[in-house]
Amino acid sequence: xxxxxxxxSHSVIEKGQTVTLRCDPISGHDNLYWYRRVMGKEIKFLLxxxxxxxxxxxxxxxxxxxxxxxxxxxxxxxxxPAELEDxxxxxxxxxxxxxxxxxxxxSGTRLTVV
Amino acid sequence: AQSVTQLDxxxxxxxxxxxxxxxxxxxxxxxxxxxxxxxxxxGLQLLLKYTSAATLVKGINGFEAEFKKSETSFHLTKPSAxxxxxAEYFCVVRSNAGNMLTFGGGTRLMVKP
Numbered sequence: 001x002x003x004x005x006x007x008x009s010h011s012v013i014e015k016g017q018t019v020t021l022r023c024d025p026i027s028g029h030d031n032l033y034w035y036r037r038v039m040g041k042e043i044k045f046l047l048x049x050x051x052x053x054x055x056x057x058x059x060x061x062x063x064x065x066x067x068x069x070x071x072x073x074x075x076x077x078x079x080x081p082a083e084l085e086d087x088x089x090x091x092x093x094x095x096x097x098x099x100x101x102x103x104x105x106x107s108g109t110r111l112t113v114v
Numbered sequence: 115a116q117s118v119t120q121l122d123x124x125x126x127x128x129x130x131x132x133x134x135x136x137x138x139x140x141x142x143x144x145x146x147x148x149x150x151x152x153x154x155x156x157g158l159q160l161l162l163k164y165t166s167a168a169t170l171v172k173g174i175n176g177f178e179a180e181f182k183k184s185e186t187s188f189h190l191t192k193p194s195a196x197x198x199x200x201a202e203y204f205c206v207v208r209s210n211a212g213n214m215l216t217f218g219g220g221t222r223l224m225v226k227p
Contacts, residue, residue: 004157031213043204043217056214091158095213102148103215107157 002026004106006092012112018080021109025074025094032075033095033103034067038088046090049075082113116141116209120218128226133177133192135221137205140186147188148206148215149179158204164188175199200225 005024013019025032034046046065047057051072060067064083069075079086089110093103121136139145149161162173169181179190188205205218 033213033215035215035217042219045214045216048213059214093158093215102160102163104160105150105158107155 004092004094004104006090006106006109008109009107010110010112012114013082015084015113016081018078019082019111021077021079021090021092021111023075023077023092023094023106025092026104028096029094029104030072030097031095031103032069033093034075034077035091035093036088037091038085041088043091046077079111082111084113087111087113116143116145116207116216118205118207118216118218120203120205120221122221123219124222124224126224126226127195129197130194133190133195133199133223135190135203135205135223137179137188137190137218138186139188139205139207141207141209143209146208147179147181148208149173149177149188149190150204150206151201152204153201161190161203195223195225197225197227199223 030051032049035043037043045059048055049069052069066078089108091105091108093105095103117140119138147164150158151161152158161177162171164171164181172178177192179188181188202220202222204220206215208215
């Protein structure tokens, strides 16, 4: 089966611009998660979708970040306007209804804001 | 609340010698615990998971971890390191009260020839 796909793999944008990251989960996985790792810090939870609904968005840093999952398939994470501190690696993961089976992560999108 | 502490940010071993990566956790509920590995320019790959079954968990590539509730530890071991094991390893806890994963800070494993 195909894994979790994220694109772009890298993005370099200027401060104040907008960037949209995309995640395609494993087909049939209702749970979709976004995490990010800012340079030198731990990987932190951003939010969790169950199908198209936001189950938990407690980790979203501020209202410059907007996540969507229209139709319960792929998800996008938009940063507008981007700031320097948004630089880092953004990971997406998906899991089945019973997440004890584990979470499958994508390769991440490395975002650099200059 | 839950947290994970990886006690070493860097570990260096010689090829063929044992590997020990240490992890302590805290959780208000019975936790599920995972170890993930990230090779350079790759995604996070699941090595093994503990979900309240056997306390000694075997994973891929010869890795295993032992859940010790009394010590709140979940250390990762491998009897003999290979050069291909060089990567960053993450200990992760998930509270059974929710789906959110909490990551440790990561341990970068270096393997010398």
